[in-house]
Amino acid sequence: MPGKIKQIKKAIKILEIANAVYKLLGANGHIKDIREGPKVYSCDYSLDNPGAVDLGKLIKNLGGNLSKIGDKELTIDLAKAEQDIVQLASLLSSPEFKKTKNALPVIFGVDTVGKPMILDLFKMPHLLVGGQAGSGKSTLLKSVYESLTRKLKSSALKFLIIDSKNTDFAKYKNSQYLLKPIVNKPEKGLVALEQVVDIMNERYAQLRAAKVKNIQEYQKKHKDMPYIIVMVDELSDLMAQNRREVESCIQQIAQKARATGIHLIVATRDLSRGNISDMIRANLPTVVAFKTRDKSGSVRILGEGGAENLLNYGDILLSNAGRMPVRMHPAYTR
Ligand SMILES: Nc1ncnc2c1ncn2[C@@H]1O[C@H](COP(=O)(O)OP(=O)(O)OP(=O)(O)O)[C@@H](O)[C@H]1O
Ligand SMILES: [Mg+2]
Numbered sequence: 001m002p003g004k005i006k007q008i009k010k011a012i013k014i015l016e017i018a019n020a021v022y023k024l025l026g027a028n029g030h031i032k033d034i035r036e037g038p039k040v041y042s043c044d045y046s047l048d049n050p051g052a053v054d055l056g057k058l059i060k061n062l063g064g065n066l067s068k069i070g071d072k073e074l075t076i077d078l079a080k081a082e083q084d085i086v087q088l089a090s091l092l093s094s095p096e097f098k099k100t101k102n103a104l105p106v107i108f109g110v111d112t113v114g115k116p117m118i119l120d121l122f123k124m125p126h127l128l129v130g131g132q133a134g135s136g137k138s139t140l141l142k143s144v145y146e147s148l149t150r151k152l153k154s155s156a157l158k159f160l161i162i163d164s165k166n167t168d169f170a171k172y173k174n175s176q177y178l179l180k181p182i183v184n185k186p187e188k189g190l191v192a193l194e195q196v197v198d199i200m201n202e203r204y205a206q207l208r209a210a211k212v213k214n215i216q217e218y219q220k221k222h223k224d225m226p227y228i229i230v231m232v233d234e235l236s237d238l239m240a241q242n243r244r245e246v247e248s249c250i251q252q253i254a255q256k257a258r259a260t261g262i263h264l265i266v267a268t269r270d271l272s273r274g275n276i277s278d279m280i281r282a283n284l285p286t287v288v289a290f291k292t293r294d295k296s297g298s299v300r301i302l303g304e305g306g307a308e309n310l311l312n313y314g315d316i317l318l319s320n321a322g323r324m325p326v327r328m329h330p331a332y333t334r
Helices: 004-024 055-062 089-093 138-150 186-209 215-221 235-260 278-283 295-302
Strands: 029-036 040-046 068-069 073-079 105-111 116-120 127-130 158-161 228-232 262-268 286-289 314-320 328-330
Touching: 004 029, 004 040, 004 073, 004 262, 040 055, 089 105, 089 138, 105 138, 105 314, 127 295, 138 158, 138 262, 158 186, 186 228, 186 235, 186 262, 186 295, 215 262, 228 235, 235 262, 235 278
Parallel strands: 127 262, 127 286, 158 228, 228 262
Antiparallel strands: 029 040, 040 073, 068 073, 105 116, 105 328, 286 314, 314 328
């Protein structure tokens, strides 16, 4: 009996969603599939007569509901009234994370239907993370830390954390994974970034001397070159003080550091052009957009609108080098 009640409740829910979708879209087509994830229902809708439909008007009707539009089909994500929190702890112990072969596996939460999203920072290889205050940027950075430290030994992985708010990363202050103590003063942020550039250049000399092209070849021969993950939280505190020098470091790291095993993650809530300058935007093509206050913030970071329609936290659009943004729900960790 309880199983039956569950089934009936589910059917009612799906009817409600179908109703909502027809309200938004009119009877221009039919629903093909409805899938439930932790935070949204994704509904595939097929247009019966695509030529006869004013797509512009349809999209306008969708309002704040994120959608992916094709020629004949669209997927619309409707926010659930009761949303689940995606817990990092359960993803850390998931089979998907356990068996990943990624060089630098990072848990990005789950996709809209709840499938674990484990990506390889080695391939991304640097990230610009932007979104309004409280949208979950620092939480994602902590997921990066927790994922990587679970998989790599401290002899093979070091973090350099520039945390100018001095709150989110304090718990890691005695960690053996730190390259140097957490940098809390914005004015010391530039010094730290300059050190990273120096390390990168020294590593290039090491690679040349060993006659190898990159860290992975070097590790096969010598094994003593740890990956370094540089996390800047929050960029605007550094830009306010040493704009040109900070830009220059970011540019050099973004262009050259990957072969030397150095990866940069820059987070910011200030999506203005004054902060995310054209140079920074051009050098960090892999973008994680959290909810933005308005469309212009989304356009600045993502190159298009959409992030203004995300949920308040735990909801991102990830865009890898200009490819179509993919929606994911990052995991929560303290
Ligand atoms: N993935 C998540 N799932 C559920 N809740 C979340 C998630 N990420 C963040 N939160 C909630 O939002 C709060 C703010 O998150 P966080 O500090 O990461 O935001 P932020 O973008 O770094 O903010 P700020 O701009 O102030 O630095 C968290 O304390 C938590 O309560
Ligand atoms: Mg933060």
